[in-house]
Amino acid sequence: MKKCFIIVIILLATITFANAQxxxxxxxxxxxxxxxxxxxxxxxxxxxxxxxxxxxxxxxxxxxxxxxxxxxxxxxxxxxxxxxxxxxxxxxxxxxxxxxxxxxxxxxxxxxxxxxxxxxxxxxxxxxxxxxxxxxxxxxxxxxxxxxxxxxxxxxxxxxxxxxxxxxxxxxxxxxxxxxxxxxxxxxxxxxxxxxxxxxxxxxxxxxxxxxxxxxxxxxxxxxxxxxxxxxxxxxxxxxxxxxxxxxxxxxxxxxxxxxxxxxxxxxxxxxxxxxxxxxxxxxxxxxxxxxxxxxxxxxxxxxxxxxxxSLGIADNGYESDYGVLSKQKMSMSKFATILKKQTKNEENVSMKDYNDLASRYFMGIDMEFSSDEEEMLNEAYAAINAKSNRAKDDAKSKYNGINPMAYTYCQIMNRRASVGFSTTxxxxxxxxxxxxxxxxxxxxxxxxxxxxxxxxxx
Ligand SMILES: [Zn+2]
Incomplete structure (x- = not known):
């Protein structure tokens, strides 16, 4: 009887404990x-x-x-x-x-x-x-x-x-x-x-x-x-x-x-x-x-x-990857885009070199020697950011999803060097x-x- 009583007590204690914190x-x-x-x-x-x-x-x-x-x-x-x-x-x-x-x-x-x-x-x-x-x-x-x-x-x-x-x-x-x-x-x-x-x-x-x-x-x-x-x-x-x-x-x-x-x-x-x-x-x-x-x-x-x-791995890099490259990035692309906008606001004819200097100073933190593929990407972005006709502007907007084309492209270059791919925004x-x-x-x-x-x- 005593034993039974103790078991009941233990069971009750367990239930109380189970319902606790x-x-x-x-x-x-x-x-x-x-x-x-x-x-x-x-x-x-x-x-x-x-x-x-x-x-x-x-x-x-x-x-x-x-x-x-x-x-x-x-x-x-x-x-x-x-x-x-x-x-x-x-x-x-x-x-x-x-x-x-x-x-x-x-x-x-x-x-x-x-x-x-x-x-x-x-x-x-x-x-x-x-x-x-x-x-x-x-x-x-x-x-x-x-x-x-x-x-x-x-x-x-x-x-x-x-x-x-x-x-x-x-x-x-x-x-x-x-x-x-x-x-x-x-x-x-x-x-x-x-x-x-x-x-x-x-x-x-x-x-x-x-x-x-x-x-x-x-x-x-x-x-x-x-x-x-x-x-x-x-x-x-x-x-x-x-x-x-x-x-x-x-x-x-x-x-x-x-x-x-x-x-x-x-x-x-x-x-x-x-x-x-x-x-x-x-x-x-x-x-x-x-x-x-x-x-x-x-x-x-x-x-x-x-x-x-x-995706981790991109065709352009074969089987190479270096995700450590991304630790060199100095700020988010969106913050960099805001800086680019501010810095180039009242400037006429901002040159590619100007953009590269800004990217080197605020964003990239890596070797600014670009490969021919990377240069091509930058030239396209440069054309997009300088688009004059409404149609060209619309094309640029849809291609870069409303993101600053230059900022987006410098970021893409970082991703490429690391071997990170994206299929959509x-x-x-x-x-x-x-x-x-x-x-x-x-x-x-x-x-x-x-x-x-x-x-x-x-x-
Ligand atoms: Zn979302």
Missing amino acids: KYVFLFIGDGMGQTDVDLYEAYLAEKEGKSGFTQSTINKLPLLSMCSTVCKNRRITDSGAAGSAIACGQKFNVGEISYLEDGDQPKSIAKVAKEKGMKVGIISTAPMNHATPAAFYANQPTRKNYYQIGLQLPESNFDFFGGGGLLKQTGNKKDEKDLMTIYQESGYLTFTSLKGIASLKNHDTKVIFTNETLDRDASMPYAIDREGTPGNSLAEIVETAIIHLDSPKGFFMMVEGGKIDYAAHDNDAGTIIGEMEDFDNAIEVAYNFYLQHKDETMIIITADHETGGV AHTCAKVPVYGVGTTTPILDNTEIFGVIKSFLEK
Whole structure:
């Protein structure tokens, strides 16, 4: 009888323990295909003077599946439909934010966690009301409803929002109430310093962290462009979020590396590597947390879709590759394009030599002796940037996808020397990797992530 009583006590204790703290980290690399992880690992190897790949933290997670990202009405998805599929466990149309065409508004896994009494954090290097983070707290028929998405942020009552700023902060016509004011009135404390959050006496307060430096589109600067600017890395934000969110019932945290996608749209391999490093360092923070809380922690890392059709190896280089070349790149191509525009604004007849000098000074960091192929590329870009007729201008715009032709071409030269190829400046339907720890269930479709996390929360 006594023995039986002890067993019951032990069983009860186990059940109580099983229902205790749960920690979930969901990392989403926006636009991160398998080859972006490969590119980053090849770069790490090159930095150590090795051939092959050096294991990233991402690849330390034992589970790896390849997952389909197709959405309801298209094979090639966008962040709205894909983020919503991950958040809510069902398929959506392009552009929808956790909102179905019949008006149904499914509950995201973040809201499920919140209802269970867990604390919730939503973190992104992109703006807070951008598609992927929005899918976890808002329900809107279109991702373009930035202000309406922003209005739904405090309704979620989530505990930590952090990273980028806000798009359309005062509405489309700039005549609406400032979203930040609304957040403050709803009880959120707003910060541009992580120290301020870490040193809070009461971590039950709801907080919003906005990085000190933001780009004009309200996103955090690219990692490659952050040096010398005030602000933080994604890893530092995750570290502070852990301090703030730790609670008796645990937490759910969605962390988006939002600008891998931006860099891939620009076909800018050097900047992709910087974004991957920033993302991987943030994952390392979560991985170290997992090592200390093994039985209670789940980490899932995936992407909403692949961007750019990134390939490692290009025909022009035969079988040669040198991804270390990309470490010489001095800034993102988009920042360089802004500098080029500024520097050549009031100049007439900017010569090719002028452009080369600017590229050498601000961007390339490599030997400026160009091969005949590279010279040809530059001559075409030079003709495009000096296009006079409307037709020639239109041709240049479509050929270079609206990107400054000279900046794009210098970047292409960097990619070529490294042996990185891109097949598009848009998204692809290539399957994306899902890495995991805390689960052994293979994930073959993005809608399955919801169920895997939900069953972990119910364990
Ligand atoms: Zn995109």
